[in-house]
Amino acid sequence: MARGTVTAAAGTLAALTLLAGSATGLPRGTTEPWTPPAGAVRLVSFDSCADALARLRAAATESVSPWGLAPEAIDLLGGPVPAMGDVRKSRAGAPGGEAAQADHSTTNNHEPDADEPDLVKTDGRRIVTVTGGVLRVAAPATRRITGRLDLAAGDDPTLPTDWPAASLLLHGDRALVLVRSAPRIPVVGGKRPADNGEPGPRLLLVDLAGPPTLVGTYRIDGSLLDARLTGATARVVVRSHPRLTFPYRQDATDEERLAANRAVIAAADLDAWLPAYEWTEGDRREAGRVGCDRLSATADSTGSAVLTVLSFDLTTGRLGDGDPVSVAADADTVYGTARSLYLAGSRHPAGRPWRTGWVPTAGPAATAIYQFDTAAPGRPRYLAAGAVPGTLVNQYALSEWQGRLRVATTSGDAFGPPPASESAVYVLTRRDGTLARTGSVTGLGRGERIHSVRFLGPTGYVVTFRQTDPLYSLDLTDPAAPRVTGELKITGYSAYLHPVGEGRLLGVGQEADERGRTQGLQVSLFDVADPAQPARLARYHVPKAASTVEFDPHAFLYDARTGLVALPVDNALRLLRVTGSSVGEVGRVAHQGGAPVTRSLLVGGVLWTVSDTGLRASDPAGAEQLAWLPAS
Structure with a gap:
């Protein structure tokens, strides 16, 4: 572990948070959302590794309970903006005499130029998938499998053969496979590197220039939160918790258990918090641990989580050590643009116990947000941080536009006595290292919670629900005075919103009866051309x-040229056609054996669908099968 003095030099990942202030929870039943304490946001650096350890121990000792450490975060369910996932035009040709790329769809990313990991990727001349630990490459032009790499293969029959779900990032001739927690590190260069058996995400670098070849692996303590690819740089966010083992005696009192837990913290060294990693390249294997010179902390850190951002240049053909940087804080949401990376996580009022007996407490919360500059290759550079009341539904509740961040949150208990909850949209502007609140619109959906959000340039759309579905349209042109311009109440709700042309918005969610009980899939076509009078045109x-x-927008496909919408429903894929004022089914795609269809994409006018059993090529006009490429 590196030893030395921690500095706040530019380029080092450093986290900010609100300075100490009054932060107490509201009494149960209070409807006013809790507001984070006022104050500046500042860097917190360490004078030495001993200082870092002392602060982490103190924070963990303060926040530990008789039952252990609680996670800091609670996981909860300018100009025209292009529709994500639309078909892109190909280049006229490809370098090196390669086959020209066909017109093809892309992953349904939140933002352009910030690619998100997914189960399948295509560049127009090949389709890359990974299922069951096997990476496959298909050529859409010839409709054949052209490459296969068994990532789970090994020379030790005693090792487990199960393989968890994986996702991909693709850049040029290299694919980065992200596995949340692989059972082992696979063979590289014909030899198996040592594997300490620790759980944690695995990153696998595959060369696709010829037959798929594994050229490097990476493992780090913790769990994979998310990743983004901007240019050739993949930035992977990992969350880890301190490796502390707390004793538990059934016959002990709470005071005795608390004292025992604090004794464990007092005896822990810095390695308990700093994640270890190892990486391989051919026969080479390197191991290390994030150094204390790469660690920063928030002023209100509880010492219960560490975030690490790894940066990999996919043009180099190697992973290396990932240039890791860590912060003693937590996040549950990652949002990225072409120039920024945001990490956001829930925060609860200081001094509020995280458990009452064995039941986790609810209560008011805020969302802390950290912004980093990712415009240049390499390690991200810290920019600013801030906080807003309430919690996020997902990354679509965040949106950067014209240098400002819009945030939609719900505060309070949506399942308590009405109106115990409400939602709001805040506009944050970066000033002197702080994401300062410059405007807000509150009071949305009292007694309800947010189910979906979509920001499109200066306009925002928010869906709240408890028994009915108010779709709010908002004008965010003036960051100091955002305002609601219209509201539409219908039964059911939309869990995902997607633009489908000028003045049109498509919602995918659930129909519900008047008591709020869900009744099945509902796809709604909204007319939002008049911001004062949003209307539903078709259903x-x-x-x-x-x-x-409804919970994974990557499963959504939309082709703006034809109005085709594809979405998995139960095990099959439903093909819908959206026109100016109607939406209707035009076909269905099912895979052999009834395997669930997980993804769909368009390459050269052909619809490709993905399942664990294989790839199918179909005519998107009527779903007629054109080819079947089995996985085995």
């Missing part, structure tokens, strides 16, 4: 059904 309903799009 597609499948009783007792649901779509993975």
Whole structure:
């Protein structure tokens, strides 16, 4: 572990948070959302590794309970903006005499030029998937499998053969496979590197220039939070918790358990908090641990979590050590643009116990947000941080536009006595290292919670729900005075919103009866051309059904040229056609054996669908099968 003095030099990942102030929870039943304490946001650096350890021990000792450490975060369910996932035009040709790229769809990313990991990737001349620990490459032009790499293969039959779900990032001739927690590190260069058996995410670098070849691996303590690819740089965010083992005696009192837990913290060294990692390249294997010179902390850190950002240049053909930087803080949401990376996580009022008996407490919360500059390759550079009341529904509740950040949150208990909750949209502006609140609109959906958000340039759309679905349209042109311009109440709700042309918005979610009980999949086409009078033009309903799009927007496909919408429903793929004022089904795609269809993409006018059993090529006009490429 590196030893030395920690500095706040530019380029080092440093986290900020609100300075100490009054921060007490509101009494149960209070409807006013808790506001984070006022004050500046500042860097917190360490004078030495001993100082870092002392602060982490103190923070953990203060926040530990008789049952252990609680996570700091609670996981909860300018100019025209292009529609994500639309078909891109290909280049006229490809370098090196390679086959020209066909017109192809992209991953349904939140923002352009900030690619997100997914189960399948295409560049127009090849389709890359990974299922069951096997990476496959297909050529859409010839409709054949051209490459296969068994990532789980090994020379030790005693090792487990199960392989968790994985996702991909693709840049040029290299694919980065992200595995949340692989059972082992696979073979590289014909030899298996030592594996300490610790759980944690695995990153696998695969060369696709010829037959798929594994050229490097990476493992780090913790869990994979998310990743973004901007240019050739992949930035991977990992969350880890201190490796502390707390004793538990059934016959002990709470005071005795608390004292025992604090004794464990007092005896821990810095390695308990700093994540270890190892990486391989051919026969070479290197191991290390994030140094204390790469660690910063927030003023209110509880010592219960560490975030690490890794940066990999996919043009080099190697992973290296990932240039890791860490912060003693927590986050549950990652949002990225072409120039910025935001990490956001829930925060609860200081001094509020995280458990009452064995039941986690609810209560008011805020969201802390950290912004980093990712415009240049390499390690991200800290920019600013701030906080807003309430919690996020997902990354779509965040949006950067014209240098400002818009944030939609829900405060209070949506399931308590009405109106115990409400939602709001805040506008934050970066000033002297602080994401300062410059405007807000509050009081949305009292007694309800946010189910979906979409920001499109100067306009925002927020769906709240408890028994009915108010779709709010907002004018965010003036960052100091955002305002609600219209409201539409219908039964059910939209869990995902997608622009489908000028003045049109598509919502995918659930129909519900007047008491709020869900009744099956509902796809709604909204007319939002008049911000004062949003209206629903058409509706597609499948009783007792649901779509993975409701919680995973990567499963959504939209082709703006033809109006085609594809979304998995139960095990099959439903093909819908959106026109100016209607939405209706035009076909269905099912895979052999009834395997669930997880993804769809368009390459050269052909619809490709993905499942664990294989790839299918279909005519998008009527779903006629053109080819079947089995996985085995």
